[in-house]
Amino acid sequence: MEKQQQRVYKAHCLVFTYPSQGHINPLLQFSKLLDRKGVKVTLVTTRYIYKTMYRGSSCTALDTISLETISDGYDEEGWKTLGISVQAYLDSFRKAGSQTLAELLQKLSCSGCPVDCLVYDAFMPWPLDIAKKFGIPGAVFFTQSCAVDNIYNHVNKGLLKLPLTDSEISLPGMPPLEPSDLPSFLSDYGSYPAFFELVIGQFCNVDKADWVLCNTFYELEEQVVDWMAKFWPVKTIGPTIPSKYLDNRLEDDKDYGVNLFKSDSDACMKWLNQHPKNSVAYISFGSAARLGQEQMEELALGLKMSKGKFLWVVRESEAAKVPENFIEETTEKGLVVSWCSQLEVLAHEAVGCFITHCGWNSTLESLSLGVPLVGIPQWTDQSTNAKYIRDVWKIGIKAQPDEEGIVRRAEVEHCISEIMEGHRGKELRKNAMKWKDLAQKAVDEGGSSDKNIDEFIETLIKR
Incomplete structure (x- = not known):
């Protein structure tokens, strides 16, 4: 004072x-x-x-x-x-x-x-x-x-x-x-x-x-x-x-400086420190988006099928939608937390891609830190952000839902693989780093x- x-x-x-x-x-x-x-x-x-x-x-x-x-x-x-x-x-x-x-x-x-x-x-x-x-x-x-x-x-x-x-x-x-x-x-x-x-x-x-x-x-x-x-x-x-x-x-x-959710950041950082560069897929759908039960199950199974590691933020209000025994069955390759410091996670060299709802804050944070995205937009402005992410700024891809509007497990696995392992991922990462530099200059x-x-x-x- x-x-x-x-x-x-x-x-x-x-x-x-x-x-x-x-x-x-x-x-x-x-x-x-x-x-x-x-x-x-x-x-x-x-x-x-x-x-x-x-x-x-x-x-x-x-x-x-x-x-x-x-x-x-x-x-x-x-x-x-x-x-x-x-x-x-x-x-x-x-x-x-x-x-x-x-x-x-x-x-x-x-x-x-x-x-x-x-x-x-x-x-x-x-x-x-x-x-x-x-x-x-x-x-x-x-x-x-x-x-x-x-x-x-x-x-x-x-x-x-x-x-x-x-x-x-x-x-x-x-x-x-x-x-x-x-x-x-x-x-x-x-x-x-x-x-x-x-x-x-x-x-x-x-x-x-x-x-x-x-x-x-x-x-x-x-x-x-x-x-x-x-x-x-x-x-x-x-x-x-x-x-x-x-x-x-x-x-x-x-x-x-202010959070409406209690963070598990220490656990996240300790876990990420154990993994090599660009080896972890980070998944978060922000503070408000709610996935349906079927979509949550397909996402979980897609993460389980993927070759790499994952860090998944599941808010307490969404935790009941995670498939039974999923956390126990994936302890060797994944970590599920209720909340974390997203910027600290995105800035960590172990994170190779961000699976996101494409909220504007998440989009700007990922872009400012040079992390390519997999977009799974849910509602409000997120589909427009996903369009720009994929086709204008070219810093990510958009997961394709089926005729029922659900992004299936195979599509989740495919998108992670395309960014983490494929040639496309190198191109997207290069573009993301370009925008990171421009954000810095701004x-x-x-x-x-x-x-x-x-x-x-x-x-x-x-x-």
């Missing part, structure tokens, strides 16, 4: 995250970057999420970031444990969140260090309206790729009609897309109505935002960024991953993302 009092800040940003691990991580990392550049940061999350956080001890940057909470209407128990519908939760969050966010802004305005800017997750557009009432500029932060944002915005504007009828979709700044390449809320229209409204609703007031910040880097999505920049003040500021894996400018910045001093963050701060100070 004494450090905060001694520092002279250029400005004060309130950074407001959607309450899930995949959204907290990039916004928290962006907060660290702002803090390093002399901006005071107050990170805001919900009261329930705050109570469930595991705070890391390795990141000194978090010592100077303040943490505040607001209500989503479910402060004592999480809405998921209560069986609340997604729509009911989002309605409650908007109502309780609007009131408590306004109260927080009022409190901070009287604190001697009033808020100069509200950075808010695009999944929740309503904080911008609150900020404007207080005369505070707002920066919307898109946690997904610009390609996905561009698709959703075309739906929002009525330029991409639903349900889909064409076999090929052409959008500016993007390669030709098949319906299966689009986010699941569009390709399987009507499947998740509340989430559909959530992702399309991101754009309801985006024209009023003072900045549009995107968790990507310019070189990765150059054409679509240029297109979006014709309409909005877009600034690419990613990839927002801990400094150890990119520029090393933040001391001891080895992880994001965040280096004077790089595209670093420059955009500086420009954001400069315009903020001048207001």
